[in-house]
Amino acid sequence: MIVIRILNRVDGGLTGFNGKYVAKYDPTAHWPDGSYDGGILEVTEDPAKALQFRDAMEATETWKRTPGCKCHATRPWDGKPNRPLTAFNVEIFAPTPAASSRPALPTISSEKQAHKQKGER
Secondary structure, rough: EEEEEEEEEEEOOOOOOOEEEEEEEEEEOOOOOOOOOOEEEEOOHHHHHHHOEEHHHHHHHOOOOOOOOOOOOOOOOOOOEOHHHEEEHEEEEOOHHHHHHOOOOOOOHHHHHHHHHHHOO
16 A cells, blocks of 8 residues: 655645645546635545555645536646646655654644744744
């Protein structure tokens, strides 16, 4: 079993996805009002609940997937394929029992909590 773990945004920014495993991903999903924000991305802290792939190639293809709709298949600013999940640095690997005990990566919520504990805003 191969999984995808989100490390951070490619610009280094913190998100609530950092350090979590991709559990569901649908880059074609639109909101009921027709708007689009990159599709559906659900994550989990448990690698056993993550999407499972046969091999690294299949996981990489999912990471690079474009929306199936013609309205968002390409990026409007440069005409290149729209690949929402590639906004993140990821690791693709076969987890071991120790994978669930890997050190947590900073996230927005953990970063705010650390500042709160220090008395910062």
